[in-house]
Amino acid sequence: MGRIFKKRTSVDEALRLFLERISTIKKTEEISLETCTGRVLAETVLSERNVPHYRRAAMDGYAVRVSDTMGASPSNPVMLQLSDRVEEGTSTWVHTGAAVPEGADAVVMVEDTITAGNLVEIRAQVYPGRNVGQIGEDIKKGDMIFEEGHFLRPCDVAVLASLGLDRVKVFNKPVVAVIPTGDELISRQEKRDVPPPGMVLETNGLMSSLYVQKWGGVPRYLNIVPDNPDSIKRAIEANLDADMIILSGGTSVGKRDHASEVVAALGELLVHGIGVSPGKPSALGIISNIPVVCLPGYPVAGLVSLYFFVRPGIRKLAAIPEIPEPILKKRLATKISSKIGYVNFVRVVFEGDKVRPLTGNGDRVLTSVAKADGYVLVPENVEGYEEGEEVDVFLIE
Template identity: 75%
Template sequence: MGRIFKERTAVNEALRLFLENISPLRHAEEVPLEACEGRVLAETIVSGRNVPHYRRAAMDGYAVKALDTTGASPVNPVLLQLSDSVMEGTSLWVHTGAVLPEGADAVVVVEDTVTTGNMVEIRAQVHPGRNVGQVGEDIKKEDLVFEDGHLLRPCDAAVLASLGLERIKVFRKPVVAVIPTGDELISRGKAGEVPPPGMVLETNGLMTILYVEKWGGISRYTGIVPDRPESIKEAIEANLDADMILISGGTSVGKRDHAPEVVESLGKLLVHGVGVSPGKPVALGVIDETPVVCLPGYPVAGLVALYFFVRHGIRKLGSIPEMPELVLKKRLAAKISSKTGYVTFTRVVFEGDMIRPLTGKAGVLSSVAKADGYVLVPENLEGYEAGQEVDVFLIE
């Protein structure tokens, strides 16, 4: 006899309960700048030097005393002597980035000059500091450059390198164990032949580990675990050293769905059954302070659970700042229907300036691969009408 869900928890409430039971990892490790992109700083960076540390020419041209260019113009050029030093009435050629010679306080760009023999015509007046990079113009010594918790980008690595740094402290990435379950699953290592009826290749695990890595975690794939409570229990206990455990499959209420009950027997089951479609069978729990997510076996439902819960969980574990999502405003080319009481995840494709909803059951993952983005219909609405403007989130 089939079981039923005891209750259905709203998405936002389920996420709140889940994140409440996650503590950020604060362990730091050193990495070279070449590997810092996407990592989170575990230290505050204060500059130990001026950048630049010398006055430099900001353009190709002639270093001069600005006073010597007073009144210079194309019709009234000023003649200066070319020299190895800059004094009153002389100038010196400089390349971009070169040290500004003693005595010079400006650079006349080469386009505003004409050279004849050992004389140069200055055809533009410049003021002191023109085309000159001053000491500390970019960063001054003792400047606060980055605070801890900053998510590092390639441009940030270049700034850190300009300070003379080679390695920095970042927070350790969370280790996420991925446990696929199901007697019907066949390893992709045996993918040479078409599986017999009733058997399928295990692909949810692949999708899951790639999203874990994309969102800032380190994945640990365990291999397929049979639909037996004792086997699931052993797999969980063997991975309690991970920072998060994801169990794929066995989350519904059928006779072979044991994952939530096993989690409850080992720790605390926070939620089983969420108001999201597809994805209702997701379960959230915690075992010995290790957060656990039981992902539905249907691929799209599993993907929804990854987006709604795992992504946020990894970010909290890794102290990764929540970044605003790119949201597009588009009009619907066709109606979207949904059921009240559930946040509905609807896949869509772009059609010019509009979007069209894609149909597809929760087990049809190709509908996600074909989609450009998704629309979330709130739980209090029965859908959106054709022509209505909606928010579109891009599929990562």
């Protein structure tokens, strides 16, 4: 018999207990710039060069000496000789990004000029540095570019490339072992046209693995383990080299639910039974300093645990900075009912400038997530929301 829920822990308390037992990975690796988006820097980056390293034209036009443009205007243009170099009375064509020749201290935009043969008519006065990017204008040698712990985005990678870097040191991604359990599961590799009654294709492990990858981890997607305590124990022990373990299924209180008991026997069961709907049977534990998340077998309940516990767990393991989720303010097209004492995860779809809760919101119906645009979290002390009320909507992706 599986362990009976002795108490229900709030989502916030469960997450606090879980995260305070997780240590950030300190192992690092050097990787190419082409593969470092979404990784976390394991070193502070200082610039060893100026960017740009030369004076460059900021506009298409003519490089000139400022003194040669004094008083120039459309009604009083100045005529300069076109030349390969800039000196008194001469000008040189430059395109955007080109080096500004010696002797020139400004660029006149092409829009303020008229050419005639080997002469250019300057129709605007410029001042020193006009339309010229100076050496080190973007980055100066010795500047601190990014600190250790910076989360790398594509625009950041472009900055690193401008410094002449090819590789950077980053923290290792956490390896997450995903162990699907259940006598009723059939591997997709062994699937038949339609499984026999009482059997289902294994999809929760696949979903968990893909979310692990999306959130910055490396999934180790294992074969199905039967509902047997010894089998589950062996699967866990074989993966204690991972940084996190996810057990999918076997978290409730039935005769075939052994996940929480095995975790308790091998390590410490922190929480079993969480105040979230769907997702109450979720369990959290620690085995040999490795965080373990036990997901309910019902798909939506499992997904809720992935969002609430696996994602923040991966972020702490990988030292990924907290990035606020985009929240939309929308009014309800119909009311939302919820259970007091639980955080309710309610899937919604956009309907014009409103949102409508999806029907068939049970924890067995995964399509209620696939069809949803977002979700509303109803706090544990709130008994739903009325039609027309404004709510916070979190995007599914």
